[in-house]
Amino acid sequence: MYMGIDLGTSEVKVLLIDAQQRTVASAHAPLAISRPMPQWSEQDPADWWLATKTAIDTVVREHPLAMAALRGIGLSGQMHGTVLLDASGRVLRPAILWNDTRAGAECAELERRAPDLRHITGNLAMPGFSAPKLLWVARHEPELFARIATVLLPKDYLRYLLTGELISDMSDASGTLWLDVARRDWSDAMLEACGLRRAHMPRLVEGTAPGGMLRAALARDWGIAAPVVVAGGAGDNAASAVGMGVVAAGDSFISLGTSGVFFAASDAYRPNPAQGLHTFCHALPGQWHQMGVMLSAASCLRWVTALTHAADEAALLDEVEKAGPALRATAPLFLPYLSGERTPHNDALASGVWLGLRHDTDRASLGYSVLEGVAFGLRDSYLALRDAGGDVRTAALVGGGSRSRYWARLLASALDVPLTLNSGGQVGAALGAARLAMLAADPGLDVARVCVAPAVLEAIPPEPEWRAALLPRHERFRDLYRKVRPLF
Incomplete structure (x- = not known):
């Protein structure tokens, strides 16, 4: 045991x-x-x-x-x-x-x-x-x-x-x-x-x-x-990676928890500090990992749910989905920096911002803008990973936010990266720690056989129509931060 x-x-x-x-x-x-x-x-x-x-x-x-x-x-x-x-x-x-x-x-x-x-x-x-x-x-x-x-x-x-x-x-x-x-x-x-x-x-x-x-x-x-x-043992994200089987170069996962993490395993030390990318040792000998971190992810959804008096997060997500694709053109832009931000800004003073509020802005519009803002924050992490030579072909999506298929589709399209939903994602860090215990107790075990990826339950591909609408909004999202940063 x-x-x-x-x-x-x-x-x-x-x-x-x-x-x-x-x-x-x-x-x-x-x-x-x-x-x-x-x-x-x-x-x-x-x-x-x-x-x-x-x-x-x-x-x-x-x-x-x-x-x-x-x-x-x-x-x-x-x-x-x-x-x-x-x-x-x-x-x-x-x-x-x-x-x-x-x-x-x-x-x-x-x-x-x-x-x-x-x-x-x-x-x-x-x-x-x-x-x-x-x-x-x-x-x-x-x-x-x-x-x-x-x-x-x-x-x-x-x-x-x-x-x-x-x-x-x-x-x-x-x-x-x-x-x-x-x-x-x-x-x-x-x-x-x-x-x-x-x-x-x-x-x-x-x-x-x-x-x-x-x-x-x-x-x-x-x-x-x-x-x-x-x-x-390991830090929580490296342990989650071991639990998810993210141990070889090119393997990656995205965690939509209280904070947001884009984690990519690497077989070499490839830092990119200029864009706030974390480059750490992996939990396995001779391995490293790159990690983009945003401080507020699913916590933004909890916040807007309470702020708008929605019944609960699931009800708000349902309301957003029913509002349809028009939101991708009319919703405000949202900077999700409710606790400051790490990747790519390293800005402890950054705060949340809505741009584009009007008389007809409703709860669904605000909810959508928060989901989109978190997706754009994770896209910033992905771009920092890519600039550091990270090779991300697909990513497993874990954390509480992964329960929303709508958010998963939005995120895959904003990143233009296929995502997977895997079994056992909610116990990733604890499972990773237990796997490290196995390897420490029996050094003869093969890491690749112990640290296997859980079964894929569903694949979430990018959707071209969503991507076409999202990428220009992401450019405005980045420009918005540059414009308001001196005001924080």
């Missing part, structure tokens, strides 16, 4: 699979976000551990015999968060999360201190990354900063409690701005720019490698008979 633990922003998911990758059990426990100040987003790491134990206890209670046969645990987690420990291993402050944008000024400071940042890390300095957050702590909480002994990423704090080991993997570490992504090692220059040393960092392993052993006391509590290896 193999377990995947996925530490998300809104919940912890646990998935237990057998050697044939059949689902044996799953459980989840919710998490809450604290926003004590504008632009802040924090969580208490103790809540992560409580939620993890709650979910695992559910599996233990309902499937004790399966848990007794557990051989490996894989970890997946939200990236970029900062868990600061003192010399005794105690948490010094709430974790600053990936969607916290307070460190905008520190990004400029980091670029000044480390002029080779983009060359070393393959990425721009963005407020969501770990390194600017540490500069913010050093500036605003200097006494606390002086007490930092170790900096961990969210999933690796769970590993610390599970194993007692201070370890991270290459994919998650890529999102810190402390990793030399081409060399797959910590960068002394980037650490020094933040007042840190290698001694502050966890040991690095590949995602498929052992990253500690489960504590004996926890194994006894959970009724596990034999030693359990904990895999290096």
